[in-house]
Amino acid sequence: MERHDVLIADTGETYRCPDTRSLLEGMEALGRRGIPVGCRNGGCGVCKVIVESGTYSARVMSREHVSEEDEAAGRVLACRVRPTSPIRLHVIGKMKKSVCRTVEPVDAFNVTQPEPEGDKPWP
Amino acid sequence: MAMTGVLRPGHAIVRVLDLDESVKFYTEVMGLKETGRDKSGRVYFKTHEERDHNSFVIRKADKAGLDCFAFKVANKATLATLEGRLKEYGVTTEKVPAGEMLGTGERVRFKIPTGHTIELYAEKEDVGNGLGYVNPEAWLPNTKGINPVRMDHALIYGGDIDGNLKLFNDVLGFSLVERVKLEDGKTDLATWLTCSTKAHDIAMVRHGEDDKLHHVSFLLETWEQVLRAADIMSMNRVSIDIGPTRHGVTRGTTIYFFDPSGNRMETFCGGYQWYPDMQPTTWTWDEVGAGVFYHDRKLNERFLSVVT
Numbered sequence: 001m002e003r004h005d006v007l008i009a010d011t012g013e014t015y016r017c018p019d020t021r022s023l024l025e026g027m028e029a030l031g032r033r034g035i036p037v038g039c040r041n042g043g044c045g046v047c048k049v050i051v052e053s054g055t056y057s058a059r060v061m062s063r064e065h066v067s068e069e070d071e072a073a074g075r076v077l078a079c080r081v082r083p084t085s086p087i088r089l090h091v092i093g094k095m096k097k098s099v100c101r102t103v104e105p106v107d108a109f110n111v112t113q114p115e116p117e118g119d120k121p122w123p
Numbered sequence: 124m125a126m127t128g129v130l131r132p133g134h135a136i137v138r139v140l141d142l143d144e145s146v147k148f149y150t151e152v153m154g155l156k157e158t159g160r161d162k163s164g165r166v167y168f169k170t171h172e173e174r175d176h177n178s179f180v181i182r183k184a185d186k187a188g189l190d191c192f193a194f195k196v197a198n199k200a201t202l203a204t205l206e207g208r209l210k211e212y213g214v215t216t217e218k219v220p221a222g223e224m225l226g227t228g229e230r231v232r233f234k235i236p237t238g239h240t241i242e243l244y245a246e247k248e249d250v251g252n253g254l255g256y257v258n259p260e261a262w263l264p265n266t267k268g269i270n271p272v273r274m275d276h277a278l279i280y281g282g283d284i285d286g287n288l289k290l291f292n293d294v295l296g297f298s299l300v301e302r303v304k305l306e307d308g309k310t311d312l313a314t315w316l317t318c319s320t321k322a323h324d325i326a327m328v329r330h331g332e333d334d335k336l337h338h339v340s341f342l343l344e345t346w347e348q349v350l351r352a353a354d355i356m357s358m359n360r361v362s363i364d365i366g367p368t369r370h371g372v373t374r375g376t377t378i379y380f381f382d383p384s385g386n387r388m389e390t391f392c393g394g395y396q397w398y399p400d401m402q403p404t405t406w407t408w409d410e411v412g413a414g415v416f417y418h419d420r421k422l423n424e425r426f427l428s429v430v431t
Contacts, residue, residue, distance in 0.1 A: 036424075037425070038385070038425060038428075038429040039362060039364075039381040039385030039386075039387065039429055039431070040362040040381060040385070041362055041381050041382065041383050041384055041385035042140055042187075042384065042385055043140070043186075043187035043188075043381070043384045043385020043386060043431045044187075044385050044429045044430065044431055046428065046429060059141075060140045060141055061140070062140065062185070062186040062187050062384070062385065062431070063185040063186050064186035064187075064188075065186075095424055095425075095428040095429075
């Protein structure tokens with residue numbers, strides 16, 4: 001097993017990642033932060049990074065989040081690549097907070113199940 | 124109460140990125156029983172305890188997620204009635220012939236307002252739970268992994284959960300059991316619905332993208348089994364999202380974790396029994412954390428954002 005330095009260029013954070021672990025696992029195992037952690041298995045896309053320098057081996061990733069062009073350009077999911085040399089990366093994925101705090105009120109909301117009598121309106 | 128209409132969740136069809144790795148995970152770690160493979164490459168599973176041919180199906184695809192979630196209805200007459208009601212309501216339905224899925228009768232397929240594909244069917248081959256129907260033993264020895272009781276429910280993410288609630292309620296006869304309100308006190312962030320006496324058979328969260336899966340859930344019998352499931356996950360280096368912990372909503376004890384393609388799964392135990400004369404429970408926006416994760420009393424950052 002070899003270990004390689006991984007630099008998260010956004011924060012300047014560096015950690016040592018073994019070639020038996022993904023970049024994301026390596027970061028989490030040392031309690032480090034910087035790359036968003038989602039499913040850790042190539043499905044959700046939140047840990048997407050661009051590898052600016054260095055080499056790695058990659059496993060299958062969801063095409064919903066990583067196109068063939070992405071993959072060819074080093075835009076990959078940190079949970080699916082293992083370092084084979086020192087790595088410098090930028091984070092491009094993020095946690096999508098899709099539910100806004102302010103939404104249109106739903107006045108036309110109409111369900112046949114009756115509202116319970118004890119159900120008071122919220123402040 | 125007589126069980127009529129829609130009986131229970133029947134099958135979930137889930138997309139995986141690597142078929143062999145997923146089959147190994149679902150048989151050896153989850154402890155499901157493989158019951159067949161079809162020409163299109165789908166692999167069928169059931170829990171050992173389930174009697175019908177399949178409840179969980181995977182297929183290889185280039186992206187993860189949920190193809191469809193299906194419910195079993197009481198009989199063929201009920202299927203015809205519900206199909207008629209859906210059409211009357213303005214829903215476009217499609218009939219999938221018997222045998223298109225292994226061991227499964229005719230399915231009525233349709234899309235709900237959040238873009239998810241739902242199926243109803245009346246018939247599935249009874250392959251039994253291995254214990255027989257005469258003087259059975261109490262449980263099967265030599266099962267592997269977590270070995271849940273049944274595929275129990277799903278939580279789906281999408282935009283128009285109000286339209287979903289209306290359709291499930293008005294057309295399919297589901298009841299609203301619990302809801303979480305957004306900051307405005309009016310709009311639902313999430314709803315939990317049942318067609319049975321369970322605390323939920325399907326749940327939904329309002330989300331910016333349609334047709335997303337949050338998790339498919341499998342029932343365990345005890346809290347100790349939930350802890351044992353977490354041990355098995357750790358032994359097998361399974362990616363755990365959160366838990367073991369408890370939900371405030373439904374009161375179930377839970378572990379959220381991810382399959383090898385990043386589809387979130389749950390093993391859970393408990394929850395209360397529901398009867399249709401009961402009134403729904405409401406959680407307010409400022410206590411949504413406790414509603415979802417009762418001990419931490421806050422959402423983890425993945426709950427609202429990580430889906431497949």
